[in-house]
Amino acid sequence: MDYLLTSLGAALSMIINLNHDVESAVWTSLYTSLVAIVIAALIGIPIGAAIALGRFPGRRLLTTLLNTLMALPTVVVGLVLFGLFSRQGPLGPLGLLFTPWAMIVGQVVLATPIVANYALAAVAGADPRILPTAMTLGAGRLRGTWLLIQEIRFGMMAAIVAGFGRVISEVGVAMMLGGNIRGTTRTMTTAIALETSKGEFAFGLALGLVLMSVALIINLFLNLLQED
Amino acid sequence: MKPLYDLHGIRQEFGNRTVLDLPALTLESQRLYAVTGANGAGKSSLLQILAFLAQPKSGTLTFAGSAVETGSDLVALRRRVTLLSQSPYLLRGSVAENVDYGLRVRGIAAHERQSLVRLALAEVGLTDFSERRARALSGGEQQRVALARALVLKPEVLLLDEPCASLDSGSAARIEMILRQLPRRGTSVIFSTHDPQQGGRLGAINLHLAAGQIVSPPVIPPISLRQEKSPWLSVLTMQEA
Numbered sequence: 001m002d003y004l005l006t007s008l009g010a011a012l013s014m015i016i017n018l019n020h021d022v023e024s025a026v027w028t029s030l031y032t033s034l035v036a037i038v039i040a041a042l043i044g045i046p047i048g049a050a051i052a053l054g055r056f057p058g059r060r061l062l063t064t065l066l067n068t069l070m071a072l073p074t075v076v077v078g079l080v081l082f083g084l085f086s087r088q089g090p091l092g093p094l095g096l097l098f099t100p101w102a103m104i105v106g107q108v109v110l111a112t113p114i115v116a117n118y119a120l121a122a123v124a125g126a127d128p129r130i131l132p133t134a135m136t137l138g139a140g141r142l143r144g145t146w147l148l149i150q151e152i153r154f155g156m157m158a159a160i161v162a163g164f165g166r167v168i169s170e171v172g173v174a175m176m177l178g179g180n181i182r183g184t185t186r187t188m189t190t191a192i193a194l195e196t197s198k199g200e201f202a203f204g205l206a207l208g209l210v211l212m213s214v215a216l217i218i219n220l221f222l223n224l225l226q227e228d
Numbered sequence: 229m230k231p232l233y234d235l236h237g238i239r240q241e242f243g244n245r246t247v248l249d250l251p252a253l254t255l256e257s258q259r260l261y262a263v264t265g266a267n268g269a270g271k272s273s274l275l276q277i278l279a280f281l282a283q284p285k286s287g288t289l290t291f292a293g294s295a296v297e298t299g300s301d302l303v304a305l306r307r308r309v310t311l312l313s314q315s316p317y318l319l320r321g322s323v324a325e326n327v328d329y330g331l332r333v334r335g336i337a338a339h340e341r342q343s344l345v346r347l348a349l350a351e352v353g354l355t356d357f358s359e360r361r362a363r364a365l366s367g368g369e370q371q372r373v374a375l376a377r378a379l380v381l382k383p384e385v386l387l388l389d390e391p392c393a394s395l396d397s398g399s400a401a402r403i404e405m406i407l408r409q410l411p412r413r414g415t416s417v418i419f420s421t422h423d424p425q426q427g428g429r430l431g432a433i434n435l436h437l438a439a440g441q442i443v444s445p446p447v448i449p450p451i452s453l454r455q456e457k458s459p460w461l462s463v464l465t466m467q468e469a
Binding site for chain 1: 279281303306307309310311313315316317319320329330333334377378381
């Protein structure tokens with residue numbers, strides 16, 4: 001118990017004193033995840049809305065595929081993208097491997113199916129009067145869909161938060177594509193995994209606490225918006 | 229003058245059920261039409277087709293002299309015709325934001341929109357409601373917001389699905405008063421109603437639908453006549469005798 005309490009004290013002190021390594025890992029995690037979720041939302045929301053509103057052959061199959069992709073193992077995504085980005089791979093010349101951008105691409109792949117699925121469910125469950133209302137007031141299909149998305153913005157927000165939760169907490173992609181390079185691609189999760197294995201339990205705990213706090217802050221923010 | 233709508237052989241089906249079957253129907257502009265009929269008679273289906281929100285299964289529809297076909301610019305057509313449904317959907321946000329939506333879609337300048345919204349709200353008696361949350365209003369007030377949202381667009385045709393159903397008498401009277409004035413201001417009005425006397429009260433041309441077809445409306449005897457023939461009255465008279 002003493003060990004845990006001492007580690008917790010050390011962890012809190014690292015957070016309060018803004019330990020450089022903690023700060024760097026937090027920053028890397030936040031910015032890669034935020035950029036990834038913005039891209040995933042821009043791709044996933046239109047895909048989800050199109051599947052929910054469209055009537056085309058193969059729609060059911062596509063929904064099943066999207067559901068399956070939600071359970072995509074992070075290490076598999078890491079592995080495939082590693083193959084693409086490695087020096088001998090087709091995207092090797094871009095020099096993305098072990099850079100934050102490689103991690104972002106992997107996170108986009110992980111988050112997009114989640115965002116799309118949540119968006120699909122939100123659009124499918126939306127009030128069926130929204131689109132006809134927009135249309136009879138003179139909106140075209142695109143503008144009507146935009147109104148629909150605005151009207152169900154809490155569902156959309158949930159989609160984004162779920163996707164963000166997936167990418168900020170994953171280790172596989174960050175480790176395999178980022179390489180856990182101190183100061184550039186070391187994220188909270190990769191640092192926790194590495195430092196704990198090195199016996200730096202307090203350091204891992206500090207990052208764990210920050211990671212949990214980020215999740216809490218995001219959910220509080222979402223709740224505040226919903227009360228509006 | 230070209231008729232407003234010309235319908236030929238219009239049929240609408242849901243599954244295997246024919247909900248509308250209109251061999252020929254012509255509606256003139258700047259008139260007030262009341263579509264009556266029982267539940268499931270096809271009133272809403274007809275309004276949906278006239279609002280260009282639903283495509284009939286077969287037949288030809290002509291609006292203001294132009295045929296409405298698969299390739300027609302439906303957005304442009306819908307900007308001339310507005311449908312107010314029985315339980316209108318109000319957008320999140322304020323009353324003013326709701327009334328403003330159609331104007332914004334049309335790209336009208338903000339200052340002009342503001343004064344148009346104000347006028348429309350005054351017309352439906354909701355001047356002081358502009359900043360209130362639309363969804364927090366009563367049923368009658370919400371219906372009036374939806375009417376203002378349609379009126380502000382000055383459509384050539386205003387279609388209304390049971391506009392006064394489930395409204396308090398004050399709100400219903402206000403809506404009826406507005407509807408009566410609209411044809412004179414250049415907006416043709418076609419509304420559906422359950423109330424067989426509402427059309428007469430508004431001086432509307434009655435179209436009675438039964439099982440998807442236009443039929444002569446059932447003759448409703450004047451109240452005094454009905455009382456004389458009432459079976460209850462006969463019973464009472466017999467008892468007194």
